Amino acid sequence: MRTTGRLMWVLGGSFLTVDLAYFIWSQLAGNFELVGLMTIGLSGALCLLLAFYFGRVVAANGEFEWAEDRLDANIDDGDPEVGFYSPWSWWPILLAAATALIFTGVAISPWIALVAAPFLVVCITGWVFQYYRGYFAR
Template identity: 50%
Template sequence: MKANVKLYWILTAFFMVLAGLYTVWSLLDQAHQRVEWVGTITLLLSGILWALIAFYLGKVHDAQGGELAEDRLDANIEDGDAEQGHFSPWSWWPIVLAAAVSLVFLGVAAGAWIAFIGGGILVVSLVGWTYEYYRGYFAR
C-alpha cells in the first residue's frame, strides 16, 4: 500500500504541474490570450482527486499498523487469513435493495411514477437491512 500512496502523490504533483503548464500555454496562445478555464479546472480537480486518494490511503496504512500480509513479498498464504468482516448469508435484504434500486433506475428511464415506488421500497429495504440484527430471531 505504501507504493500506491507514493504513486498517487506523484500523480498529484504531475496533474498540478500540468494544470500550471496548461494555464500558461493558454495565456501564451496568440489567438485568444486568456485562460481556458475548462481544461485548467479539470486538471486542478484531477490533482485534488489524486491527493485525496493518496491522503486517505496514507491514513489507512498508518492506522493498520504497517504493511499487510498481501503487501509483503516474503508472506505466506496463511498470513493473510484473518477475519475480513461480518456477513449475513441468510439475509434477503440485499436482494430487496437491488430490486428497489432497479425500480428507481427503471423509473428514471421509463416513468417517474415507477421511481417513487422504487424509492419507497428502497427506504424500507435500507432500514430493514440496517436493523436486521436488532429484532426477531437475531435480536441482541
C-alpha cells in the same frame, strides 16, 4: 504505505501540471473545454487526497510491513475478517430491485422514483435490522 503516499504525491502533481498545460493549450487554440479540464483536475485532486491520507496513516501508526511484502507470510496473513454476510437474507435482492427502480425513475420519469423511494427506505431498514427479530434474533 509510505511509498504509496509518495507515489500519489508525484502522480497528483503530474495531473495538476498536465491540467495547467491543458488549460493553457485550450486557451491558445481558442476552444475551451471544461470536461477535460475538470476530469484531469479532479484526478489530480483525488491523488493528492489519497497521498494526504496515506501520509496521515503512516504518521499515526508508524511504518509497518504488509503481509504481501513479507516472504515468509502465509495466505491467511493478508486475508483479514471483513465482516459477516447472511446467506439466507433476501434483503440485498430487494434492495437491488428498489435501487434499480430509483434509477429507472431518474432515467424515465420522476414519479417512478417517488414511488420506489419508500420501498428503498423499507429495504435498507430491513437489511440493517434483520437480526433484531425472528429466528436469528440476537
